[in-house]
Amino acid sequence: MSEETYNIRIKYAKGGVLKYIGHLDLMRFFQKVFKRAGVDVAYSQGFSPHQLMSFAAPLALGVTSEGEYFDVQMNSLISSDEYVKIFNEQMVDGVYVKDVILLPEKAKKAMSIVAASDYVITFNEDNSVNKDIKDKVLSAVLHLLEKETIEVFRKTKKNEKVEDIKHGIYKLELKDDSIYMFLAAGSEYNLKPDSVIEALCNEAGVEYNRFDYAIHRLETYYKNEDGELVSLLETGTRIE
Amino acid sequence: MNGLALSDEILMGIEKPARYIGNEVNMVRKDPDKVDIRFAMCFPDVYEIGMSHLGIQILYDTFNRKDDVYCERVYSPWPDLDKVMREKDIPLFSLETQSPIKDFDFLGITLQYEMCYTNILQVLELSKIPIYANERSLDDPIVVGGGPCSYNPEPIADFFDMFYIGEGETRYDDVFACYKRMKKEGATRHEILHELSKIPGMYVPSMYEVTYNDDGTLASFEPIYEDVPRTVTKEVVMDFDDVHYPEKPLVPFIHVTQDRVTLEIMRGCIRGCRFCQAGMIYRPTRQKDVKLIEDYALKMIKSTGHEEISLSSLSSSDYECLKEFTYFLIEEMGNQHVNISLPSLRIDAFSLDVMKKVQDIKKSSLTFAPEAGTQRLRDVINKGLTEEVILKGAMQAFYGGWNKVKFYFMLGLPTETMEDAEGIPALCERVAEAYYDIPKDQRNGKISITASSSFFVPKPFTPFQWAAMLDPETYIERAHHVKDTFRQQLNARSLRYTYHESYVSVLEGVFARGDRKISKVIYDAYKSGCIFDAWTEFFDNDKWMEAFEKNGIVKEFYTTRQRDDNELFPWDFIDIGVTKRFLLAEWKNAQQEKVTPNCRAKCSGCGATKFGGGVCFERNSQKQGEA
Numbered sequence: 001m002s003e004e005t006y007n008i009r010i011k012y013a014k015g016g017v018l019k020y021i022g023h024l025d026l027m028r029f030f031q032k033v034f035k036r037a038g039v040d041v042a043y044s045q046g047f048s049p050h051q052l053m054s055f056a057a058p059l060a061l062g063v064t065s066e067g068e069y070f071d072v073q074m075n076s077l078i079s080s081d082e083y084v085k086i087f088n089e090q091m092v093d094g095v096y097v098k099d100v101i102l103l104p105e106k107a108k109k110a111m112s113i114v115a116a117s118d119y120v121i122t123f124n125e126d127n128s129v130n131k132d133i134k135d136k137v138l139s140a141v142l143h144l145l146e147k148e149t150i151e152v153f154r155k156t157k158k159n160e161k162v163e164d165i166k167h168g169i170y171k172l173e174l175k176d177d178s179i180y181m182f183l184a185a186g187s188e189y190n191l192k193p194d195s196v197i198e199a200l201c202n203e204a205g206v207e208y209n210r211f212d213y214a215i216h217r218l219e220t221y222y223k224n225e226d227g228e229l230v231s232l233l234e235t236g237t238r239i240e
Numbered sequence: 241m242n243g244l245a246l247s248d249e250i251l252m253g254i255e256k257p258a259r260y261i262g263n264e265v266n267m268v269r270k271d272p273d274k275v276d277i278r279f280a281m282c283f284p285d286v287y288e289i290g291m292s293h294l295g296i297q298i299l300y301d302t303f304n305r306k307d308d309v310y311c312e313r314v315y316s317p318w319p320d321l322d323k324v325m326r327e328k329d330i331p332l333f334s335l336e337t338q339s340p341i342k343d344f345d346f347l348g349i350t351l352q353y354e355m356c357y358t359n360i361l362q363v364l365e366l367s368k369i370p371i372y373a374n375e376r377s378l379d380d381p382i383v384v385g386g387g388p389c390s391y392n393p394e395p396i397a398d399f400f401d402m403f404y405i406g407e408g409e410t411r412y413d414d415v416f417a418c419y420k421r422m423k424k425e426g427a428t429r430h431e432i433l434h435e436l437s438k439i440p441g442m443y444v445p446s447m448y449e450v451t452y453n454d455d456g457t458l459a460s461f462e463p464i465y466e467d468v469p470r471t472v473t474k475e476v477v478m479d480f481d482d483v484h485y486p487e488k489p490l491v492p493f494i495h496v497t498q499d500r501v502t503l504e505i506m507r508g509c510i511r512g513c514r515f516c517q518a519g520m521i522y523r524p525t526r527q528k529d530v531k532l533i534e535d536y537a538l539k540m541i542k543s544t545g546h547e548e549i550s551l552s553s554l555s556s557s558d559y560e561c562l563k564e565f566t567y568f569l570i571e572e573m574g575n576q577h578v579n580i581s582l583p584s585l586r587i588d589a590f591s592l593d594v595m596k597k598v599q600d601i602k603k604s605s606l607t608f609a610p611e612a613g614t615q616r617l618r619d620v621i622n623k624g625l626t627e628e629v630i631l632k633g634a635m636q637a638f639y640g641g642w643n644k645v646k647f648y649f650m651l652g653l654p655t656e657t658m659e660d661a662e663g664i665p666a667l668c669e670r671v672a673e674a675y676y677d678i679p680k681d682q683r684n685g686k687i688s689i690t691a692s693s694s695f696f697v698p699k700p701f702t703p704f705q706w707a708a709m710l711d712p713e714t715y716i717e718r719a720h721h722v723k724d725t726f727r728q729q730l731n732a733r734s735l736r737y738t739y740h741e742s743y744v745s746v747l748e749g750v751f752a753r754g755d756r757k758i759s760k761v762i763y764d765a766y767k768s769g770c771i772f773d774a775w776t777e778f779f780d781n782d783k784w785m786e787a788f789e790k791n792g793i794v795k796e797f798y799t800t801r802q803r804d805d806n807e808l809f810p811w812d813f814i815d816i817g818v819t820k821r822f823l824l825a826e827w828k829n830a831q832q833e834k835v836t837p838n839c840r841a842k843c844s845g846c847g848a849t850k851f852g853g854g855v856c857f858e859r860n861s862q863k864q865g866e867a
Contacts, residue, residue: 016243016263017243017244017261017262017263018263020251020252020257020258020261021258021493021494022258022494025258025493025494025495026493028493028495029265029493031545031547032265032491032544032545032546032547033545034545035541035545035546035547035576035577036265036542036543036544036545038542043577047599047600048579049577061252061257062248062251062252090265090545092263092264092265092267093263094263124248210252211247211248211249211252
């Protein structure tokens with residue numbers, strides 16, 4: 001085995017029934033994908049060697065996404081196209097790999113650079129949300145950001161407290177019958193879409209029920225040298 | 241819609257929703273409308289336990305290779321979901337197509353331990369299938385039982401349409417063909433079951449009538465039709481290298497109990513321990529060709545991506561190519577970063593070498609299962625392990641750096657005395673003393689010895705099927721005494737002793753050798769809220785005691801009563817190859833403390849030769865007894 005390893009970053013989508021698979025189980029799933037695909041993953045040393053993987057921003061149970069990332073170390077490389085192909089041969093319904101990039105040496109871990117995520121929220125069809133609620137929530141989208149503060153209860157490990165979440169909402173827009181939101185994420189400030197939906201319900205004067213809404217993450221972003229929020233896919237280069 | 245039987249709201253409100261969504265790697269997909277037979281395969285316990293079971297993986301694979309059959313899985317909903325399903329009237333569903341179990345042709349339930357019996361009723365009730373077989377109609381699936389507990393199916397006979405006695409790989413083609421034919425002919429449920437009862441290995445309880453003597457023992461057990469066989473001979477795979485084995489087992493998303501590739505290397509056991517049911521019912525011992533299992537190991541690691549592999553068999557040290565196979569695994573799996581999980585092996589130079597290679601000595605321990613504390617009692621139970629062998633193995637290991645030892649014992653064995661019980665701490669103490677005889681610079685710190693006792697339950701089809709089970713009060717007294725004796729040992733600080741509670745074992749004792757009268761008790765216990773009895777957090781002994789009382793059933797009749805040599809047993813209609821005559825001779829040998837050699841050392845004529853293969857014919861002619 002050569003000493004040198006390569007860090008690759010994998011972008012994948014998670015949907016369908018896989019939304020009920022937790023973050024750690026999905027990691028185990030990918031470890032097995034690598035073994036089945038026969039790629040040259042790097043292992044730690046010791047009696048129970050493990051693959052060196054790290055996820056960008058764990059997705060809550062019940063949320064779907066098309067912009068998930070994790071990093072893994074390889075001993076040798078094949079092209080991005082080949083990776084995508086052989087990984088997707090090993091997938092189950094609901095999860096697939098969208099792209100693979102090579103990170104520059106000494107690149108920071110995905111988890112440490114995540115700065116934002118955007119989401120689209122739709123109304124759950126099988127929960128028959130009544131039209132009145134839907135209209136009220138949708139109209140709240142139009143003026144929520146006009147408020148000086150947007151306060152919601154947030155549960156911390158110790159207690160519940162009222163918090164102003166306005167600074168974490170970068171964008172909040174209507175897209176047809178759904179809601180688009182662009183929110184702060186990562187270690188600096190992490191805002192869950194649930195909190196924003198709750199704020200919308202408060203504003204609309206309707207009761208918040210998590211299961212009335214389907215939450216779908218679109219992309220995960222980091223802040224580049226110019227201070228712009230860009231996709232994590234921009235952190236490296238495709239392998240030709 | 242999420243395509244699932246349960247809504248988003250339900251799934252998000254229960255523990256581990258992944259138990260109920262299927263979609264795992266290697267799950268088989270078929271169009272249920274395009275097969276003739278839909279088979280729901282059930283392990284009546286939670287997903288993580290059920291998914292760890294090799295037998296189901298084998299049958300899932302075997303059935304799904306057939307074009308006309310679609311086999312799906314179902315497990316017991318955990319009590320949190322059980323509650324929701326009852327409240328919202330949601331019928332139990334299969335994982336693959338998420339469709340109601342009631343729509344299947346067959347519901348196959350594996351019976352791995354007695355304490356799952358109430359879970360069977362839960363599965364039936366949630367499926368909206370009548371709990372009692374005689375209340376089912378043509379619309380209900382044929383409910384089939386199989387697995388080790390079906391060797392005495394009588395306590396649950398009323399809940400099943402049929403039991404498949406023996407190894408599942410052999411006879412399902414005939415079962416399916418018969419079912420298809422009878423369905424086509426427009427037969428009634430009773431007619432279908434009648435026909436099925438004529439297939440070798442099939443036991444249809446409703447085709448037999450049972451009468452009892454005044455003392456409660458069985459008087460007769462007779463078929464109700466002339467063309468229904470009087471005895472049911474177990475099914476057994478005789479070409480063990482040519483039988484299907486799942487090369488692409490299911491890979492669960494969540495952690496399950498056995499999260500690894502499991503490779504069966506051998507079926508049956510040559511040892512003949514007199515307490516052990518598996519050692520009798522799986523005779524004759526059959527080994528798999530080493531080249532074949534090497535090939536399976538590679539294929540299965542490739543198809544699953546598992547990071548661990550384990551071997552499955554009884555007494556793995558008796559697999560003749562174990563050395564060759566283990567070194568092959570160490571070589572191949574090491575390269576692929578796959579861990580090897582070793583079965584418990586006889587401690588010798590070979591096993592210590594292997595353990596050193598695949599485990600961290602600091603974390604691993606030596607395991608011995610002497611089962612009894614004195615040589616006298618070990619002779620009674622025909623457990624070949626001697627103190628000399630234990631000490632020799634332990635010393636070798638101590639010099640190799642090990643300092644942790646685990647001992648497994650049983651209490652309540654036939655003929656056991658206080659002296660035998662005291663033999664348990666005495667044996668542990670001698671091992672500890674032997675350790676401290678090693679010069680300080682050659683041993684590895686302090687020794688730690690853990691011993692545990694379980695409460696012996698006599699099982700059908702063993703030489704101890706005639707034996708009285710110890711009463712629970714005496715068992716607990718004896719266990720306390722053993723614990724006290726442990727405290728008096730010189731090295732007491734290095735010794736730990738634990739023993740199992742008695743309640744569950746008493747119930748197991750009733751079910752193991754029970755008859756049809758027990759079904760009412762199980763029904764009433766279930767109706768009063770007993771499920772997941774194998775889980776200490778749910779087990780409710782009081783409810784069980786009420787159910788016995790309500791039905792006027794005296795537990796002691798089944799547990800502490802020693803049987804007459806000629807008593808007709810509820811399970812005597814099953815022929816496992818090993819004869820009742822042999823078991824009785826072994827029961828006499830036990831009482832005379834006479835040891836019987838293992839199958840390879842000398843054939844003792846148990847009767848399993850009639851199947852025409854396995855260990856009985858390994859050495860050609862000279863070692864066969866009566867064959």
